[in-house]
Amino acid sequence: xxxxTLNVSHFLVTGxxxxxxxxxxxxxxxxxxxxxxxxxxxxxxxxxxxxxxxxHKKIGIMYMIAALLMLFRGGVDALLMRTQLAFPNxxxxxxxxxxxxxxxxGTIMILFMAMPFIFAMMNIAIPLMIGARxxxxxxxxxxxxxxxxxxxMLFNLSFVIGGSPDAGWTSYPPLAESxxxxxxxxxxxxxxxxxxxxxxxxxxxxxxxxxxxxxxPGMTLMRMPLFCWAVLAxxxxxxxxxxxxxxxxxxxxxxxxxxxxxxxxxxxxxxMMYINMFWIWGHPEVYxxxxxxxGIFSEVVATFSGKRIFGYASMVASLMAIAVISYFxxxxxxFTMGAGPGVNSFFALSTMIIAIPTGVKIFNWLATMYNGRxxxxxxxxxxxxxxxxxxxxxATGVMLSVAPADYQYHNSYFxxxxxxxxxxxxxxxGMLAGMYYWWPKxxxxxxEERYANWGFWxxxxxxxxxxxxxxxxxxxxxxxxxxxxxxxMGWSTLNLISTIGAFMMGxxxxxxxxxxxYSIFYGxxxxxxxxxxxxxxxxxxxxxxxxxxxxxxxxxxxxDAWWTMKEERKxxxxxxxxxxxxxxxxxxxxxxxxxxxxxxxxxxxxxxFHWYILTVIGFAAVAACLLLRSFDYDTDSYIPVDEIKKTxxxxxxS
Amino acid sequence: xxxxxxxxxxxxxxxxxxxxxxxxxxxFVISILLTLIALRLVLAHAMGPAGLFVTIMVLAVLQxxxxxxxxxxxxxxxxxxxxxxxxxxxxxxxxxIIAGSIWxxxxxxxxx
Ligand code: HEM
Ligand SMILES: [Cu+2]
Numbered sequence: 001x002x003x004x005t006l007n008v009s010h011f012l013v014t015g016x017x018x019x020x021x022x023x024x025x026x027x028x029x030x031x032x033x034x035x036x037x038x039x040x041x042x043x044x045x046x047x048x049x050x051x052x053x054x055x056h057k058k059i060g061i062m063y064m065i066a067a068l069l070m071l072f073r074g075g076v077d078a079l080l081m082r083t084q085l086a087f088p089n090x091x092x093x094x095x096x097x098x099x100x101x102x103x104x105x106g107t108i109m110i111l112f113m114a115m116p117f118i119f120a121m122m123n124i125a126i127p128l129m130i131g132a133r134x135x136x137x138x139x140x141x142x143x144x145x146x147x148x149x150x151x152x153m154l155f156n157l158s159f160v161i162g163g164s165p166d167a168g169w170t171s172y173p174p175l176a177e178s179x180x181x182x183x184x185x186x187x188x189x190x191x192x193x194x195x196x197x198x199x200x201x202x203x204x205x206x207x208x209x210x211x212x213x214x215x216x217p218g219m220t221l222m223r224m225p226l227f228c229w230a231v232l233a234x235x236x237x238x239x240x241x242x243x244x245x246x247x248x249x250x251x252x253x254x255x256x257x258x259x260x261x262x263x264x265x266x267x268x269x270x271x272m273m274y275i276n277m278f279w280i281w282g283h284p285e286v287y288x289x290x291x292x293x294x295g296i297f298s299e300v301v302a303t304f305s306g307k308r309i310f311g312y313a314s315m316v317a318s319l320m321a322i323a324v325i326s327y328f329x330x331x332x333x334x335f336t337m338g339a340g341p342g343v344n345s346f347f348a349l350s351t352m353i354i355a356i357p358t359g360v361k362i363f364n365w366l367a368t369m370y371n372g373r374x375x376x377x378x379x380x381x382x383x384x385x386x387x388x389x390x391x392x393x394x395a396t397g398v399m400l401s402v403a404p405a406d407y408q409y410h411n412s413y414f415x416x417x418x419x420x421x422x423x424x425x426x427x428x429x430g431m432l433a434g435m436y437y438w439w440p441k442x443x444x445x446x447x448e449e450r451y452a453n454w455g456f457w458x459x460x461x462x463x464x465x466x467x468x469x470x471x472x473x474x475x476x477x478x479x480x481x482x483x484x485x486x487x488x489m490g491w492s493t494l495n496l497i498s499t500i501g502a503f504m505m506g507x508x509x510x511x512x513x514x515x516x517x518y519s520i521f522y523g524x525x526x527x528x529x530x531x532x533x534x535x536x537x538x539x540x541x542x543x544x545x546x547x548x549x550x551x552x553x554x555x556x557x558x559x560d561a562w563w564t565m566k567e568e569r570k571x572x573x574x575x576x577x578x579x580x581x582x583x584x585x586x587x588x589x590x591x592x593x594x595x596x597x598x599x600x601x602x603x604x605x606x607x608x609f610h611w612y613i614l615t616v617i618g619f620a621a622v623a624a625c626l627l628l629r630s631f632d633y634d635t636d637s638y639i640p641v642d643e644i645k646k647t648x649x650x651x652x653x654s
Numbered sequence: 655x656x657x658x659x660x661x662x663x664x665x666x667x668x669x670x671x672x673x674x675x676x677x678x679x680x681x682f683v684i685s686i687l688l689t690l691i692a693l694r695l696v697l698a699h700a701m702g703p704a705g706l707f708v709t710i711m712v713l714a715v716l717q718x719x720x721x722x723x724x725x726x727x728x729x730x731x732x733x734x735x736x737x738x739x740x741x742x743x744x745x746x747x748x749x750x751i752i753a754g755s756i757w758x759x760x761x762x763x764x765x766x
Contacts, residue, residue, distance in 0.1 A: 212736050236740075240747045276755055327747055331758060339758045 013163050016097065018080075023160050052589040054138035055547060059145045060123030061442055064435065066149060067117035070108050071428075072509070073156070077105035079506055082466075086499040088487040098483035099166035100185070104159070106169025111193060112152040114289040114423065117431040119148070119203055121292055122231050124438050126207060128538035128545060129225050131216025131554045131561075136209040137202075138587045139635070144199040144206065146597030151196025154604050158188035162608065165189035168481065170278055171252070173263035173271040178256045184608045190253045191604040195597075197246055204238025207231055216537075218556035222316070225536045225560075226302075226309060229316050230295025233323040234288050240327070241284035248277035257607065272337060279330040287326040290422065291319060293430020294361060297383045300433050301365050303534050304380040305372030308560055311364040318357030325354045335403045336410050344403040351401035358394055362387060377532070378452040382433035385460045389425030393418060396471065411481075414474025417467045424463060432512070440531045444543045445523035451515025455508045462504025469494035469501075529651075535563040542651040548584045548639055551648050581645065583638040590635075596625040681724025688717050 013019050037043050050058060080101055084093040093101065123141070127134055135141050158164045165185035167176040176186050211232045215224070251262040252274060261267030263274045302309040309315060331339065331347035365387060374380070396418040400409050409415055440446045473494050478485065485491055530539040537554060538545070540562045558564045603618025605611075648654060692713050695706060722728045728737070 212734075236743070239740075240744065244751065270759070273755075273759065276758055280751055280755075324743070327750060328754075331754075339761055343758055 011161060013160055019160060051594050052591045054142045054587050054589055056123045056127050056135050056141060057545060059141055060120045062145060063116045063120035063123060067113050067120055070113040074105050074108040074113055075506060075509055077101045079502055082499040082502040084483060085495050088485050088492050090484055095483045100164035102481055103165050103168055111196060114427050115200060116148055118289055118292040121431060121434040122207055124442055125227060125538060126210060126231055128549060129228055129536050130214060130219055131537050131550060132214040133549050135206050136214055137206050139590060140202050140206055142593035143596060144203040146593045147199030148196045150597045150601035151192045154601055155188060155192035158185055173252060173274050174265050177264055187608040190249050191607055194249050195600050195604055197242055200238055201242045204235045208235040216553050216556050223556060223559045226298035226315055227295035229319050230291045233319045234291045237284045237288045237323055241281045244277055245281035248274055275334050279333040282333060283330040284326050287322055290426045293427050296430045296434040297365060297386060300379045300383045300437055301368050303532050304375045304377055305369045307368055307372045310367035314360055315364055318360045321357040322354060329354060332401055335406045348401050348403040352398055355394055355398050378449060379433045379437035381456050382429045386425055386429040389421060393421030393425055409474060411479055412474035413470040413478045413480060416480050417470035420467050440526035440543050441538055442544060445519060445525050446531055448515050448519045448523055451511050451518055455511035455515060458511060459505050459508030462501045462508055465504055466498050466501025469498045535560040537562050546647050548586055551581060551644050552579055581641045583640055584644060585636060585638055587636045592625050592629060596622060677724050681720055685717060685720050688713050
């Protein structure tokens with residue numbers, strides 16, 4: 001068992017100028033935030049409007065802000081790594097520091113950027129699309145967000161307190177065991193993922209139930225927008241995949257903290273079981289993050305082609321097929337572990353099969369655009385950029401799935417290029433498309449186009465400049481996770497090009513961010529609620545949607561419900577007589593999700609340093625929050641008709 | 655398909671108050687017991703590897719049943735039977751995970 005004693009120089013990470021820089025900026029930013037909030041007397045506003053909210057729209061916005069911040073932090077990590085690799089024998093980062101950076105980069109990008117970004121889009125769009133007033137369990141939704149938030153905080157804290165984890169985002173034992181990895185970094189990794197994982201599972205359940213149970217009358221499953229289908233598939237995957245990660249991490253934590261031997265080299269443990277379990281979660285996870293992106297592309301492509309999506313039923317079928325098959329492919333991440341030819345052949349085949357439904361979707365998007373009146377708006381640009389990108393990512397995936405060939409590609413820069421192509425070209429492009437598409441619905445104004453275009457082109461071209469050379473480097477034998485390389489390997493030019501591409505992407509991100517700031521002041525207001533001439537129900541509402549979303553729950557008669565309503569209105573078909581307004585039953589805000597998650601954070605922080613008293617205090621507070629909720633009967637209230645009328649009138653509606 | 659007129663977010667409708675949740679308590683005790691038995695058997699090396707393996711599997715299946723009947727109220731509820739679909743899918747996945755893991759972790763014990 002690791003030594004429990006600690007001293008200050010252990011506790012605060014010292015001796016590295018980058019980290020001192022981070023210390024200073026964290027302190028400065030925190031002071032600035034506190035000062036601004038105090039000066040403008042915004043503490044009450046922050047608490048009432050945001051920290052205690054159970055409104056899916058606001059929770060979605062908070063997820064999105066967090067995801068963008070984490071994209072920034074992960075991006076800075078990436079640029080540091082690329083700088084170190086720009087030239088042979090660089091002396092910019094030390095080996096240990098490089099290890100920590102690729103570990104935090106990977107973990108943050110998958111779990112604290114991609115995950116919250118998909119949750120953001122789900123929260124913002126799903127209830128509006130299916131004609132509901134909120135998700136099925138709004139209070140649980142708030143818990144999910146704060147668990148994610150405090151998990152991410154715990155993870156980021158490791159940078160300045162105690163030291164970051166450095167065993168890779170996959171955190172394989174035996175390296176991640178306490179024999180080889182004393183420091184608290186690995187504990188941070190395990191606990192942060194565990195805490196945010198609870199939130200993710202709850203979100204999966206929440207959206208599964210929401211989509212099945214909260215649809216407006218007339219919206220049958222086959223009338224749902226494709227984004228809803230994509231989120232349904234993702235929720236199913238979350239529900240079944242995350243518990244496996246929870247178990248794997250818990251066993252590793254027990255090894256580290258209580259000296260068990262599940263995955264150690266000695267004492268009967270088997271580290272390979274961890275690898276097995278990690279990828280039982282890990283492969284479905286890549287589809288958890290990419291399916292919602294597919295859903296967004298389907299909405300964007302249909303809207304901006306002015307057509308219904310081509311092959312709706314085959315789109316649904318391929319989503320579901322991907323969701324199920326992705327559960328049967330996990331071993332392709334460790335073909336080289338040596339499980340034998342029978343095993344490798346089975347998983348190679350199942351992996352290749354998954355490319356088929358993916359291909360079906362690509363052809364359907366193309367067919368939707370074919371003969372459509374395509375409007376190349378910003379969200380559409382990201383969708384168009386995605387298609388060639390993902391075609392290459394999918395093709396290299398199939399190359400990797402050939403088990404004997406994977407002995408060459410595995411853990412080389414070829415693999416790195418493959419998964420960045422699918423994760424950036426698929427997930428990041430998809431989420432940015434969604435962000436630009438739904439931004440007016442979230443905030444009531446559009447994002448300015450010029451900055452957005454600059455952002456798109458720098459990011460998109462930079463992407464190819466950065467990652468195509470990495471495929472070649474992989475073929476030339478450059479392995480992943482090396483912090484430097486000698487001259488004379490023939491890698492120098494390609495690495496330099498790749499680094500230049502990375503900085504181009506960084507510039508693209510800055511344009512995107514600058515565009516957001518610019519638009520906050522000068523963005524075009526969305527007064528109609530339907531700036532894109534949309535097809536689905538969220539565009540029938542004013543922007544931003546009122547707290548209760550729908551004053552009257554719409555009745556759905558077809559797919560692309562809002563489009564049909566607009567067509568009928570044009571043809572003079574009057575909407576059926578409308579019901580009287582009735583008081584709307586809504587959940588009340590609560591501060592408990594925040595406090596509950598904060599308590600988890602305290603308990604987690606205690607465990608990281610083996611401070612068991614703190615842990616006990618944290619868990620006691622968790623238990624208290626749960627108990628209080630069980631006896632809380634005052635959880636909801638009615639919005640009176642007068643107030644609804646007033647709100648609707650303020651939007652010019654009745 | 656029955657589609658309720660008014661769907662209230664987060665409102666689950668509480669069951670009649672006052673009833674002591676006996677089912678939950680019994681289920682909780684049984685599930686803890688099943689776990690403790692498994693732990694005890696392993697710690698005490700009570701049987702050979704094959705025996706332990708089979709016993710733990712049996713305990714695990716019992717555990718699933720306890721969860722389904724005592725906590726998830728598998729027999730209750732109206733409307734479309736989504737839970738049956740999910741349950742079937744869940745069983746397929748659980749089977750895949752366990753059978754797959756066993757197969758993988760034999761490491762070429764199969765003949766070439
Ligand atoms: C056509 C579909 C795809 C196929 C056939 C495929 C195949 C593969 C294979 C065989 C590997 C293992 C390579 C190795 O470790 O040597 C791999 C790795 C990976 N793939 Fe894919 N893939 C596909 C789509 C995706 C998608 C959609 C994503 C994410 C959104 C993704 C993310 C990843 C990641 C993150 C890794 C490596 C993780 C690591 O080792 O750290 N892949 N893929
Ligand atoms: Cu995979």
